[in-house]
Amino acid sequence: MDRLLIRGGKKLNGTVEISGSKNAALPILVATLLTDEPCILHRVPNLRDVRTTLKILEYLGKKTTYQNNTVTVEANGKLKNDLPYELVKQMRASFWVAGPLLARFHEAQIPLPGGCAIGVRPVDIHLKGFEKMGASCQTESGNVLIRAEKLNSAKIVLRFPSVGATQNLLMCACLVPGETVLENVAKEPEIDDVIAFLNKMGANIHADDKGRLIVHGVNALHGAEHTVVADRIESGSYMLAAAATRGEVTVKNCVPEHNAILLEDLQEAGFALDIGETFVHVHSYEGDIKPLRIRTAPYPGFATDLQAPWMTLMTLCCGTAEIDEDIFENRFMHAPELVRMGADIATEKSLARITGVKTLSAAHVQASDLRGGFALVMAGLCANGETEIERVYHIDRGYENLEEKLTRLGADIRRYNPDRDDF
Ligand code: EPZ
Numbered sequence: 001m002d003r004l005l006i007r008g009g010k011k012l013n014g015t016v017e018i019s020g021s022k023n024a025a026l027p028i029l030v031a032t033l034l035t036d037e038p039c040i041l042h043r044v045p046n047l048r049d050v051r052t053t054l055k056i057l058e059y060l061g062k063k064t065t066y067q068n069n070t071v072t073v074e075a076n077g078k079l080k081n082d083l084p085y086e087l088v089k090q091m092r093a094s095f096w097v098a099g100p101l102l103a104r105f106h107e108a109q110i111p112l113p114g115g116c117a118i119g120v121r122p123v124d125i126h127l128k129g130f131e132k133m134g135a136s137c138q139t140e141s142g143n144v145l146i147r148a149e150k151l152n153s154a155k156i157v158l159r160f161p162s163v164g165a166t167q168n169l170l171m172c173a174c175l176v177p178g179e180t181v182l183e184n185v186a187k188e189p190e191i192d193d194v195i196a197f198l199n200k201m202g203a204n205i206h207a208d209d210k211g212r213l214i215v216h217g218v219n220a221l222h223g224a225e226h227t228v229v230a231d232r233i234e235s236g237s238y239m240l241a242a243a244a245t246r247g248e249v250t251v252k253n254c255v256p257e258h259n260a261i262l263l264e265d266l267q268e269a270g271f272a273l274d275i276g277e278t279f280v281h282v283h284s285y286e287g288d289i290k291p292l293r294i295r296t297a298p299y300p301g302f303a304t305d306l307q308a309p310w311m312t313l314m315t316l317c318c319g320t321a322e323i324d325e326d327i328f329e330n331r332f333m334h335a336p337e338l339v340r341m342g343a344d345i346a347t348e349k350s351l352a353r354i355t356g357v358k359t360l361s362a363a364h365v366q367a368s369d370l371r372g373g374f375a376l377v378m379a380g381l382c383a384n385g386e387t388e389i390e391r392v393y394h395i396d397r398g399y400e401n402l403e404e405k406l407t408r409l410g411a412d413i414r415r416y417n418p419d420r421d422d423f
Contacts, residue, residue, distance in 0.1 A: 189299065
């Protein structure tokens with residue numbers, strides 16, 4: 001399996017271009033199941049999870065092509081409405097095929113996505129919403145069979161603004177006659193991008209003045225072309241890497257307002273930023289990094305996906321910083337690895353307390369999840385010496401061309417596979 005070798009202690013300098021959003025591209029690719037007509041998607045990042053989603057679409061009966069970040073999805077015979085565990089276990093988001101398959105075929109048989117490193121990650125909110133629309137959900141031996149004689153429009157209040165449940169229920173409601181109202185929905189920018197694509201396909205979705213999503217069902221959806229929104233987690237990750245290495249970096253082709261809270265917190269921590277329409281310039285800063293207390297929350301709150309990279313920045317603060325991880329129950333796996341690199345972090349349940357140290361030291365560490373893996377990359381960039389990171393496949397799920405982008409910023413980073421390369 002691939003590993004990363006990073007010789008740290010160098011400031012990042014220069015410009016990095018942000019890719020299309022993984023967390024918008026995945027649901028948008030799944031939404032192509034709602035039509036038999038061709039769909040063309042641009043700025044689809046070349047990531048492991050995207051390739052897994054294309055495999056899922058092919059398994060279900062679509063024909064896909066993928067060239068220079070453009071994906072075409074076309075019909076290729078009758079769609080299946082079941083998924084094998086092999087595919088679902090690779091990526092939790094595969095559960096989102098339920099909505100489109102239920103809407104079109106009134107039946108879907110899908111393995112329950114197991115938990116993952118960051119938490120149990122149930123799908124009760126998804127299933128309750130389908131039941132409100134008239135479906136029955138039977139779970140047995142790890143699969144869920146979702147069936148409906150007839151689907152009816154409904155008023156659905158999500159008990160928690162789940163991103164995936166919002167998207168799954170939206171995709172189903174598009175083809176359900178009548179007016180479906182979704183309340184207490186997720187408001188992440190990726191949801192807006194999915195809604196934009198669905199409306200381009202002929203859906204009728206809008207938000208009312210109370211922030212509820214109103215869906216007027218239509219008989220069928222047609223093909224559409226769409227360019228995926230910039231990845232706000234990737235852009236935030238590179239801003240944090242620039243800040244942690246005291247570098248001077250322009251993060252281009254991003255949507256600064258999607259990182260509003262992070263920009264505020266970075267400035268409060270002492271960093272000067274120039275914020276443009278489509279870029280953020282992080283100025284080099286040699287002063288003390290102020291310790292902050294942050295709490296992760298649904299958008300527009302502090303993104304849980306940026307908690308781990310933020311923690312790495314706080315390992316170098318001048319005092320004691322605190323992080324409340326209020327979204328996932330087990331999202332501090334990067335903390336013990338950072339401690340092995342010299343950080344001073346104590347975690348208890350959802351609270352992490354980070355007491356700043358002067359420098360981090362290189363070590364042999366392993367990634368346990370996607371964003372925790374990036375946090376270790378950041379630590380390696382800051383640490384003196386050569387850090388080796390194992391299980392890079394986690395990081396490959398969400399950061400397109402990671403080494404190329406970091407090398408272009410002046411990092412000394414290379415990928416190797418001990419079973420194949422003889423470094
Ligand atoms: C999406 O996951 C993202 N993944 C995650 O990004 C992100 O961390 C998360 O939203 C929160 O922003 C994709 O978009 C592919 P949720 P999702 O449903 O939809 C609980 C990354 O690093 N919950 O909003 O699975 C759940 O357990 C990934 O790119 C229920 O209890 O997240 C969690 O504690 C990691 N029941 C919380 O809600 C449900 O039915 C938020 O989950 C659904 C969720």
